[in-house]
Amino acid sequence: MSQPNSPNEKPPLNEQIADIALRVIMAGGVTGGGIGAFWSLFRESDIPKAIASAAIGLGISYAAKMLTPIHKGNERRLEEAGKAVDAGIDWVTDQVIAKATGFENKYRLCQASACQRLRSEGVAQYDRILIPLLRDVYVPLALDFNATSAGFRDFQDGHDKHEIKQDLDIWKILANLDRNPSFRQLAILAWGGYGKTTLLKHIAYRCGTNNHPKNVPGLTPVLLVLRDYRELLSQHNPPDLAELITQHHVLNLPGAADLKPPDGWAKAMLKRGDAIVMFDGFDEIGKAQRPAVARWINRQMKRYGKSVFILTSRPKAYKQMDAADRLEFPTALWVRDFDAQQRKDFVEKWYRCQERYTNIEPDTPDVEQVAVRSAADLLGQIEARQELKDLAKNPLLLNMIATFHRRNPGAKLPRRRVELYREIFQLQLRDRPKARTLDTLLTECEAQTILQRIAIGMMNKRWERIHQPILLQALQTILENLGETVEAAELLEQIEQVSELLIKQDDEYEFAHLSFQEYLASVYIAQSPQNREQLLYKHLEDDWWKPTILLYAAQTNPTRLIQEALKREATDLAYQCLQELPKTRRLVPELEAQITALKQTVQTSRYTQLESYLKNGQWKEADEETYRLMITTVGKDVGQWFEEEELLNFPCEELLAIDGLWVKYSNGKFGFSVQKDIYLDGCSYFPAGKYYEEALERFGDRVGWREDEQWEFSMKYDISSPKGHLPFVMVVGEFRGSLLSHPDL
Structure with a gap:
């Protein structure tokens, strides 16, 4: 920071804000009854600038926003000052923690310190590739509500239908805690690499530094990695949550060696509802220990029902529990794939961070230019190839792609x-x-x-x-x-x-x-020698081994593996193994013939249940089975939403096979191709290029998905329902007619 030109001259505005921000945040923020104390900070000048410069960024936006209603005329200047001083801190330092007042503030900063990096071990610098601070590269994850039935027609109790249609991030959900109590207990589901742990770190960091959105309550974060406590929580007499926090969690935080929680602090905080408790990685607990840990978590949520609880897990570990041991989270959320905008945001932030960290003068035009050009080159390559776009839907894989691109400029990206x-x-x-x-x-x-x-x-x-x-x-x-x-x-x-x-x-x-x-x-x-493939056979229905099996299939001739999966009725896994084969590489004729025969066998096996339902007129079950087949075809789990792009690019063979069964057993009344014919017929009533919304509405009226000029999707599982009424597919919160535009129907 610059120094005043004379003893009587006031410091620049950014220094004043820095001082105020530090004092306010270390005191726990500004409350309704503390306006006088807040204004008194303007009159004090004894705050060391060294401390201020170390603390800028912990909550400068929070403090600046508190000033905005008072200084409306200075809004632009305050924003500029906030940007200028925000660069003055890179992480929560021991100095900042030491200067904080009161146990609660010290604890919050210790919890934030543990979560400020993508990896808490530190930033390493090899070959100009760095591990950045989380706040420099974090991109908000898009979340979907867990569906309760095929097609997502039955919304969860207590959730507003319009609320579910909008894009959600975690802060929107936490801002509605009072309006929707079920949001106080959230399960966040995703496969590996989708950023579940990073999301919890992001919450803990922002809450710990009082830098959360102003419409979200100022909750005290507690981030518990479940695998660290699996032995403790699965024993006969595990500790209460309050005891776990005070006797184990606090002591393990960086900078907390001298912290001594006051008697009853954790229990009182939890009882008041002032805590946001995050359980990370339920799937990382051994299968034998999960029931005991699940029962323990359920007890804590009942005991401290006013506090907020968030749990992360891979999907099947969360779902495949006996009824007596099932986790009792009323709201389940899925992490959606990264879309094009999220990919762009991450790559640009990542490259800007890399260039700034590796240059002595980070904020010069040439550094920014290199970052912008490098990010644009990487994004251009990703968006040009569907294989790369598919990889980049996963945040971890996108990070790996960026690492490869920076390490090998000009090299062809792995597809x-x-x-x-x-x-x-x-x-x-x-x-x-x-x-x-x-x-x-x-x-x-x-x-x-x-x-x-x-x-x-x-x-x-x-x-x-x-x-x-x-x-x-x-x-x-x-x-x-x-x-x-x-x-x-x-x-x-x-x-x-x-x-x-x-x-x-x-x-x-x-x-x-x-x-x-x-x-x-x-x-x-x-x-290894071929017979070691047999190591995988006993794990074909084991979720723990699924990623390893698919990676193995991508490296070998998976014919025998797929045949074994079919024998054990693991047909979805057999299909996914087929999908791992390189689509652009020509196979030797013998192997190509084997794979072609296998595809036909797998397809027949996958659709056996659907054909049975349709033959027996079990229309609801057939609708649900259609959704299951389609969602697993695009590589997702039952309970997730379709993206519009996934339906537009849905594999032709699979789509025609499903459609053919519906048309056959409904005598031409139901099916995707039937729906498309109805839609195209409706389009003829409107001028070319101007009919999309009107034609969709006309289509919805004819197939019975609209009532009183509103999209209601009140499904009727009966052959007497309108032509084209079934099957039904929802796309990320609302029907967008994606399959009606599929080129192969």
């Missing part, structure tokens, strides 16, 4: 997930050490082979973390079997410090992401 992982491991294990001209053990020994054996062992044990002594013993055994003379401890240190593929948490290690472990396990099996 398949398995190729992307292969390139990342080459980057981490070979290219980084070579670029730094280091003679490391990673290049001297078969580091990836060693990690593959560790990964397959952890998959077999269903471990996501491994204790350091067990890992060292396993490494030593593997090294001896490979004839290597290096020490296990030395190799482990270099894997952790140089490659960053293994991360240490207390006395345990884990792969930087579970998908890395799954990929390495798949490579271990794929590169």
Whole structure:
């Protein structure tokens, strides 16, 4: 910050705001009864500038917004000042925590400190690729309400139909806690790499620094990683939530070594409803321990019903619980795929962050120009190829694509997930050490082979973390079997410090992401003698192994694997294995003939249940089965929404097969092609190019989806219902007629 020109001259406005922001936030924010104290801050001049400069950004937008109603005439200048001083802090420092007043404020900042990075271990700088601060690159996730039936017609109790149609992010939901009490208990579902943990860190950071939106209550964040407490919570007499927070959670936070929670603090906070408790990774608890942990979570939500609870999980771990042990979250949300705008936002933020961190003068036009051009090149390549767009729907894979692009400017981007992982491991294990001209053990020994054996062992044990002594013993055994003379401890240190593929948490290690472990396990099996494929057969219906199985199928001839899946009636998995085959690579004639025959077999097996329902006139069950077949075809789980693009590009063979069965067994009354004919007939009543909405409304009236000029979707599962009434498909909250525009119907 600049200094005043003279002792009598006032500091610049941005310094004044910095001082005020620090004092206000450290005191817990401005309340209705504290206006006098707030204004008194203007008169004080003893706040050290060093502390202010370290704290700018923790809540400057919060403080500036508090000033805005008072200084309406200065709104523009305040906004500019906020932008200028916000760059003065990069993270929550020990100094900031130490200067905070009161236990509650210190705790909040400690919790925020634990969540400020994408990885809490720190920012590493290798080959100009950095791990950025979360706030610099975070892109809001779009959330969908969990559906309760096929087609998403039956909205959950208590949710307004119009509310469900809008795009939702977590802050919109938290802003409606009072209006909709069911929002106080949220389950957020997604597969790996979709940003569930990052979302919780984002909430904890913003709440911990009092930088949450002004229409959201100022809740105290508690982020609990469930795998850290799985043994404790699954024992016979687990601690109460308040006890868990005070005796375990607080002590493990950075900067909290000297913090002593006041007696009854956690219990009182939870009882008042002042806490937002986040349970991360229910799926990361062992299957045998999940029932006990689920019962414990349910008890805590009942005991402290006024507080907010959010749980994250992969879908099947959350759903596949016995009725007696089922988690009792009234609202379930799915994380949607990244769309084009989210991809653009992330890539631009990521490149801007990388360029600024690696330049001494970060805010100059040339640095901005390089960032903009690099981001534009990457986005152009992604948007030009459907395969890359499919990969980039997953935030983790998009991050990996960006890393590859920056490390290999001008190189062709990998178009398949398995190729992307292969390139990342080459980057981490070979290219980084070579670029730094280091003679490391990673290049001297078969580091990836060693990690593959560790990964397959952890998959077999269903471990996501491994204790350091067990890992060292396993490494030593593997090294001896490979004839290597290096020490296990030395190799482990270099894997952790140089490659960053293994991360240490207390006395345990884990792969930087579970998908890395799954990929390495798949490579271990794929590169082994063929009979090792049998390791996968007993896991064909096990959700824990599904990503590994699909990655394996992408690297090999999966014919026998698919045949075995069909034998065990895992038809959806068989179909997904087929989808992993490269669509652009020509196969040898013998294999191509095998795959063609397999496709026909898989299709017949997948549609057996649908045909049975239709033959028996079970129209509702057939509608639900149609949705299940279609949602799994686009790679999603039952309960998720379709994106419009997914239906426009729905695979031709599958769509025609489903449509053919509906037309056949309804004697031409139901089916997608029937619906399209009705729609096109309606279009003839309107001038070309001006009829879309009107034609859709006319279509809705004719097929019985509209009543009193409103879209109601009151479905009637009877052959006497209007022609084209079934099947029904919803697209992200509302019907948009996507299938009516499909080119193959």
